[in-house]
Amino acid sequence: MPSPDDARRRDLDLDDLLRRVRGTTGGEVDDSIPQLADADPDLLGVALALPDGRVRTAGDAGASFSVQSAVKPFLFALALADTGGDALDRVGIEPTGEAFDALELEAGTGRPPNPMVNAGALLTAALVDGGDADGRAARILRGLSAFAGRDLEVDEDVSRSEQLLGDRNHALAHLMRSEGTLHVTADDAVEAYARSCAVLVDAGCLAVMGATLALGGRNPVTGVQVVDAAVARDVVSVMATCGVYDGSGRWMREVGVPAKSSVSGAIVLSAPRVLGAAVVSPPLDGQGTSVRGAAASAALSRELGLHAFAS
């Protein structure tokens, strides 16, 4: 029996939602690399990926951008899958209350604090099994493509910029090397992570990626079981507690949907058992979360009944 919520998810006027969200202003476009600094601040798109495989889009949902940190949940998923869960011994799962690129490891263990901050993603990218650096890069791209349900590509210019200008990521990789918690060279880890951040997506395929995690690891468009349900559950749990960095508590109260933010202004949302969604709008708040993306996410949550803790 379809519920009233199902009907709303099918019928909600997404164009109208974007019109309302346009009234939200503020934030700054990221300028850590030239390609991100060039982003159009007025870009605004939203997509929903539903369990029946339908993808609903509005605004600039077809515009492509580098996935940036929205890739982190998927790197964690691939690392869990490829290590048979051992990744959980190698990376913490506690929120840090610090910025995404803080030069900080877990006290006592020297492990990265969680897979949603840069230290953790440098490690999870390195844990994906591919033999050597090229094999790992290929396996990551294949895995991300399976989540998206289409063949994704790396923006080589973005990848080069990330590697050239990502001094804090190099520092974090060396810090983990010095603690004995990173098993590949610092350069290999930075390359694997930078290439992952440089994968081109759009809001539509990012919503499908979020839906695959929300729906037990099965891509609702292709029907492919990309990762085990237990892996998907682990990943979504950590998105809920750590996905919006030092803004995760406020996010959980205001939106109530596990999500991952990124400096490209995209946010991927995974509402367990219900749907995946993505929003994109480049201007960011002080915690690196898209300002209009957060407003759109709160509206989606409210209007589609997605808040995990609402009665």
Ligand code: GLN
């Ligand atoms: N590539 C960016 C970095 O590592 C991604 C950060 C992000 O999206 N928060 O600095």
